[in-house]
Amino acid sequence: MKLLTAQEVFENPVSRQGLPAWTYNNAELTQLEIDQVFLRHWLFVCHVSEIPKRGDYQCLSMGNERAVVVRDEEDQIRAFRNMCRHRASRVVADEKGHCGKSFICPFHGWSYNLDGSLKNIPRSDSFPQIDRQELGLKTLDCEVWHGLIFIRFGGSGLSVAEQFTEAEEEIGLYRIDEMQSLGRTYDIDFNLDWKAVLDVDNEGYHVPIGHPGLLDLMGRSYVDQILNCGLSRSCGSFKDRKFRNDLNREYAEALPDSYLPVSHQHLWIYWGMFPGLVLTLFPDQIEIYQFLPRGSQKSVMRGISYALPDDRPEMQKARKLNQKINTAVGGEDMDLIEWVAEGMRSSAFDGLMLSDLEIGVASFHNQMRELLPVMTLEQAPVAGTLQQVNENMQSQAKVALVQ
Ligand code: FES
Ligand SMILES: [Fe+2]
Incomplete structure (x- = not known):
């Protein structure tokens, strides 16, 4: 695994200062980020187990673009524009659900097979000549990687698997494709630029002060590693720790035997993929969250947890304790996110000063500067x-x- 050194990340002295304050509050820039970053990179939609039956679907939108992923009649996962070819209505209204054997547009009833082809047009005799072959739902790039469904609205470049090459060996240990949702999902809306939210998450320098519980769990073992392919890896171990925090102790004691190799039974690992996805690997479950812009000064953090089916009471207990620990961590970050954002709006703000321990932030900023x-x-x-x-x-x- 080729890691970037702090010297490489900070090669350009401007990297120490972070992005200029105006980039966190500029509607034209947010639009450009949506168009040239988010609509040209892979976005995570859901896990295959969340659309288990033929006709099950889930939606994702970004900017003005809407997507629907569906399991078709051959059990293939496909992705389409959620846009009728007649007058552009959504063909499915809900965020997720089951559409039977076809999508039926709620406006005039044009219908589409699950492979996207046009099925039926009511009163088709009222239209002049129509080329039915040309009027299927528009397709989108779609890739299922370890059971995780990603879509891309445009752009080209590496596949998800190629982008995650350096992570493949480790992520392969977790059998993510066999996992199922734990039903723990969240959509946290912020009246802030998406980068302001992501920046707080993007380094471990704040852990000892900002997250006393995490410090107790992992001690000084926590490290941030930056790779040169848009990936980052952060990791900490709770093996053989003497905990002061009861939650941490109960969690570590509750964790039962694991299918993971010994090397990974006591690690919490966070794989980050540009622009805003984090895949967290715990010994008892995984969590995926992503930071998405929703407009000027509007963003959302979407998260969901998955795990292998495991009814053992001690595993159930460990999962609950894990979520308690992480809920506390999330709450601690909420305040920090608001306080940093308010500071950056102040007339006294004149740039950041990033340390070698904040190369995650600096590297993300470098990638944004390179693209835009x-x-x-x-x-x-x-x-x-x-x-x-x-x-x-x-x-x-x-x-x-x-x-
Ligand atoms: S817009 Fe879909 S049928 Fe008219
Ligand atoms: Fe944090």
Whole structure:
């Protein structure tokens, strides 16, 4: 595993200062991030076990784009635009559900087979010549990786599996494809830029002070590792620790024998994938959460937990205790997120000062600057010009690269 050193992450001195404050409060930039980052990268939708029957579906939206993933008649997982080809209504209204053998548009009743092909048009004689082959639901890139369903609205590049190559060996230990939802999901809305929320999550420097419970659980074993492929890995061990915190002690004592190798039975591991996904591996369950923009000063943190079926009372107890510990950690971060964001809105704010222990934040900022060079500017471009300024800077960067 090739890790980036702090020296490499901070090669450009500007990386120490973090992104400029204006990038956390600029509606034009948020739109550009949606268009050029989120609509061109893989987004996690759900686990295959959450759409177990043919006709089961789940939806995901980003910006103005809507997707639906469905299990078709051949048990294939497919992804489509959730948009009728007649007059663009959603073809499924709910976030998830079962649509039977076809999608039936709620507006005029055009129907589509589960493979996306057009099935029926009511009063089709009222239309002039129609090429039915051309009028199926529009497809989206879809990849099932270890039972996790990802979609991509546009762009190209590495598959999910390719992007996670460095994590493959470790993640393969967890048998994620056999897992099922624990029914613990959350959608936390923030009236903040998505990066302001992600930044707080993106480093372990704050753990000793910000998360006393986690410190007690993992001590100083916690490390952040940054890879050069948009991946990061953070990890801490609670093996042979003497706990002060009762929750931690009860959790460690409750954990029963595990299917994992000894090396992984006492680790909490967080794999991060650009732009905003975190796959957390615990010995008793996994949790996936992602940070998504929902507009200017609006974002959401979506999370869900999965685990192998296991009725043993001690495993049930360990899972509950794990969730208690993590609920406390989440609560502690909520305050920090608000306090940092309010500071960055202050007229006195003049940039961050990142340490070698915050390379997760710096590396994420570097990736954003690379994709959207407009974010290197100290001041926001004049209103209405941001997209053009960014395009010009992208062209200049390309020319510089050729020369
Ligand atoms: S918009 Fe779907 S049938 Fe008319
Ligand atoms: Fe935190």
